[in-house]
Every structure is written in C-alpha cells, then in structure tokens.
Amino acid sequence: MAIDKSKALQEATRIIDYILKDDLNNDEKDTIVKDSIDNFNEHVNPGWLVYRKSVSTNEAFIEWEDSEETFKDLYGNEFIDCLGGFGIYTAGHRNPEIVKAVQAQLNRYCLHSQELVDPLRGYLAKLVAMITPGDLQYAFFTNGGAEANEMALKLARLASGKHYFISTVNGFHGKSLGAVSATGKSDYRKPYLPIIQGVQHVEYGNAEAAEAAIKNLIAVGETVAGLIVEPVQGEAGIVLPPEGYLKQLREICDKYEVFLIFDEIQTGMGRIGALWGADYFDIVPDIMTFGKAFGGGVMPITGIIARPHLWTEQLKENPWILGSPTFGGNPLACAAAIAAIKYTLEHDLPGQIAEKGKYLMEKLGEMQSKYDILVDVRGIGFLIGLEYPTPEIGWAVSKGLFKRGVMTGGTLNNAKVNRIEPPGILSYETLDKIISRLDETLAEVQEEFKGTY
Numbered sequence: 001m002a003i004d005k006s007k008a009l010q011e012a013t014r015i016i017d018y019i020l021k022d023d024l025n026n027d028e029k030d031t032i033v034k035d036s037i038d039n040f041n042e043h044v045n046p047g048w049l050v051y052r053k054s055v056s057t058n059e060a061f062i063e064w065e066d067s068e069e070t071f072k073d074l075y076g077n078e079f080i081d082c083l084g085g086f087g088i089y090t091a092g093h094r095n096p097e098i099v100k101a102v103q104a105q106l107n108r109y110c111l112h113s114q115e116l117v118d119p120l121r122g123y124l125a126k127l128v129a130m131i132t133p134g135d136l137q138y139a140f141f142t143n144g145g146a147e148a149n150e151m152a153l154k155l156a157r158l159a160s161g162k163h164y165f166i167s168t169v170n171g172f173h174g175k176s177l178g179a180v181s182a183t184g185k186s187d188y189r190k191p192y193l194p195i196i197q198g199v200q201h202v203e204y205g206n207a208e209a210a211e212a213a214i215k216n217l218i219a220v221g222e223t224v225a226g227l228i229v230e231p232v233q234g235e236a237g238i239v240l241p242p243e244g245y246l247k248q249l250r251e252i253c254d255k256y257e258v259f260l261i262f263d264e265i266q267t268g269m270g271r272i273g274a275l276w277g278a279d280y281f282d283i284v285p286d287i288m289t290f291g292k293a294f295g296g297g298v299m300p301i302t303g304i305i306a307r308p309h310l311w312t313e314q315l316k317e318n319p320w321i322l323g324s325p326t327f328g329g330n331p332l333a334c335a336a337a338i339a340a341i342k343y344t345l346e347h348d349l350p351g352q353i354a355e356k357g358k359y360l361m362e363k364l365g366e367m368q369s370k371y372d373i374l375v376d377v378r379g380i381g382f383l384i385g386l387e388y389p390t391p392e393i394g395w396a397v398s399k400g401l402f403k404r405g406v407m408t409g410g411t412l413n414n415a416k417v418n419r420i421e422p423p424g425i426l427s428y429e430t431l432d433k434i435i436s437r438l439d440e441t442l443a444e445v446q447e448e449f450k451g452t453y
C-alpha cells in the first residue's frame with residue numbers, strides 16, 4: 001500500500017491537539033478510548049489489551065494524568081498507585097522538584113551533540129560514585145534495564161577475558177538477548193534458544209550451588225567471568241536472600257576471581273529501605289546495575305557502575321567497545337537522575353521507606369492472620385509480595401483492589417504473587433486506605449473461592 005503522507009499528517013495533527021489541550025470534552029474522551037482500543041488491537045498487539053483488561057475488570061482504563069501518589073484515567077477516576085510502575089515511582093509521580101530540573105534542562109538543550117563534552121553526564125557519574133559503596137567509580141549510562149545488564153555482562157567478559165556467567169533460577173535481568181540469557185525463567189528464554197552460550201543457572205539463595213558451578217566449570221577447563229544476582233529477587237515473587245547468602249557470594253567470587261554483578265535495577269534508589277541492596281547487605285559488588293527509579297519517575301535512564309580495575313586499558317583506548325548508545329546519558333535523563341538523587345537524599349527516601357515498609361508489613365501481617373487465602377506476606381522496604389494459593393486468586397485480588405481504586409500488579413516469574421511496590425512518598429493515611437480496601441477485597445475473594453484451594 002502506498003504511503004499516504006497527508007493522511008498521516010492529519011492523524012498526527014489530531015493527536016498533538018489532544019496532547020496540547022488542557023481539557024478534553026466528553027466526545028474527545030470517548031474517541032480516545034475507542035482509538036486506543038483499535039490502535040492496540042491493530043497496531044500494537046491485541047494480547048496487551050486482553051492482559052490489561054483482566055487487571056482492570058472489564059473496561060479499558062485509559063491512563064491520562066498522574067500526580068504524586070495517584071494516577072487518573074481519562075474520565076478522572078483516581079487510583080492509588082501501589083505498584084509504582086514496577087519500581088519506577090519511588091519518588092512519586094511527576095515529583096515537582098524532579099520535573100522542575102528536567103523542564104529547566106528542556107529549555108536549554110534536550111539531547112547531546114554526541115561530540116562535545118556534556119557536563120551533566122560527568123556530574124551524574126560522579127554522584128553515582130558518591131552514593132554507591134566502596135570503590136565503585138566509573139559509570140556508563142544506558143536507556144533500559146536490560147541494556148544496562150548487557151553492558152554489565154560485556155564489561156565482565158571484557159575486563160576478565162573469561163567466558164561463563166553464573167545466574168540464578170527465576171532471577172530477572174531483562175529480555176534483550178544477553179540479558180534474557182541470564183534471566184532464569186524458561187518461558188522467556190526457550191523461544192530464543194540457543195541464546196548466549198555459557199550461562200549456568202543455580203538455585204537462588206544457595207551459595208554452595210554457586211560455588212559448585214564455578215568449581216566444576218573451572219575443573220573442565222572453562223573460565224567464569226561473572227556472577228549476576230539481584231540482592232532481593234523481584235520478579236521471582238519477592239524472594240529475600242537467606243542470611244549471609246550475599247556475603248558468601250562475595251567471598252566465592254573473590255576466591256575464584258569472578259566478578260560479582262549486583263542487578264539493582266529494582267532494588268536501588270531506596271526501594272528496600274536503603275539506598276541500595278549493596279548498602280543494606282554491606283557488600284561491594286564489582287559491577288552494579290541500576291534503573292527504574294533512577295530517573296526519578298520522570299525520565300528513562302539506567303546504567304552501570306564498576307570498580308576502577310574493570311576499566312582496562314583496552315576500554316580506555318576505545319570507550320566504544322563496551323557500547324555507544326545514542327541516547328545513553330542524555331542531558332534530560334541526567335537532569336532527572338541528578339534531581340532524583342538530590343530528592344532521595346534530601347528527603348531521606350530510603351529511611352522513610354524503611355519505616356513505612358515496617359508499618360505496612362505489620363498491617364499486612366494482620367491481614368494474613370485474618371484470611372486463609374493470603375498464604376504469605378514477605379518483603380523488605382516497599383518491595384512486598386503477597387502470595388495466594390493459586391494465580392487465579394492472585395488475579396482476583398488485583399482486580400478487586402483495582403475496582404476499589406488501588407493499583408497493584410503481579411510478578412513476572414511467579415503469578416501467585418501480587419506485588420505491593422508503592423511510591424516511597426505515600427502518606428500513612430494513604431497506607432491505611434490501602435489496607436482497609438485490601439481487607440474488603442480479601443473478604444470478597446475468600447468467599448468467592450471458598451472450597452477451591
């Protein structure tokens with residue numbers, strides 16, 4: 001079919017008009033709902049809509065506005081965010097201080113020339129070194145979590161000259177080809193096999209298994225470049241590390257000269273009640289990856305930071321062999337991340353999350369004693385998992401909460417677990433509202449599924 005430029009221009013003009021308008025009338029709102037359904041069905045993937053609909057009862061809720069603790073749909077229905085965009089909104093939605101910095105940068109220059117020295121990237125790299133433990137020093141910025149993990153895996157190979165990686169079963173590291181090789185769920189890996197050769201998965205929480213894998217690989221003449229692990233497994237269903245596990249991994253990595261990579265894409269920037277998992281568990285990894293909340297919930301930016309000896313001569317001679325993402329560390333994203341760091345420190349977001357997380361866990365514990373269907377409540381800070389006997393019950397609770405104006409979600413690798421991952425800025429009053437709506441929902445769902453679990 002020939003390209004109809006004038007029709008495309010007309011369509012783009014109509015959409016821009018919606019974006020630029022402060023208020024839409026009801027006809028326009030209805031049109032956007034209909035357009036969105038058609039567009040997703042015909043040009044994105046109909047599966048998306050089915051998935052979204054199952055969470056949001058039977059209507060298509062069109063996300064249109066957000067602010068601090070909540071987001072609103074096109075018609076002004078408000079939802080308390082208890083999912084935090086899977087960990088993006090630690091500093092809240094459209095945090096005014098972060099938006100202000102991005103807007104100021106937007107009015108100066110948006111993206112970088114790629115040739116001159118862009119100061120914000122340097123400032124941000126220095127700040128990341130200042131807020132991460134030990135001698136983590138050189139940073140490299142990327143655009144997505146999977147991309148950051150790609151860089152971490154590449155850096156480990158480049159700096160060590162070695163080959164294999166150890167990862168964990170059910171660990172989640174993203175879905176690009178390299179990252180999905182490290183991800184530990186067969187659904188996401190199987191369609192792409194053979195993927196990056198040389199990743200061995202071991203049970204999470206079992207340091208002996210990690211050591212045995214390394215030892216056996218070396219015994220048969222292989223080499224091991226790195227061990228990648230989430231300090232707390234997120235997508236696996238919020239799985240906390242057993243006491244001493246991460247320290248043991250550090251010792252094992254030191255013993256066999258394997259680089260320890262902490263994937264802090266979800267755990268970082270205060271999510272678990274400390275700036276980082278590395279900080280909480282008092283460990284210095286060789287490479288740390290970060291993302292999600294790093295851009296303050298305003299801009300996408302991710303990256304890695306590594307200890308200085310990983311930045312080899314080869315990499316200094318040609319910095320581009322690791323990667324050269326066009327948009328990596330762009331000024332808008334850096335402005336957002338710098339503002340997010342300032343906000344996080346100034347308002348002690350990790351401290352707030354630690355306290356509020358304890359409060360929420362206590363209340364959730366009360367819910368667990370009240371309802372059989374809530375089989376487990378586990379978590380740390382504001383990374384909390386609620387486990388049900390079946391995925392169907394988990395979905396029913398998500399739906400019930402959504403109906404009551406509370407947004408939660410599942411975890412990618414474990415459908416029985418609902419996640420509670422709210423913005424760190426939620427007030428105690430809002431936390432109480434969440435609990436009382438959960439109470440109602442659990443009562444309803446327990447009755448609905450009586451005798452089935």
Ligand SMILES: Cc1ncc(COP(=O)(O)O)c(C=O)c1O
Binds near residue numbers: 145265266
């Ligand atoms: C621990 C961890 N690593 C990596 C990723 C992938 O990040 P992205 O979706 O930005 O590629 C995620 C996303 O959920 C994650 O939780």
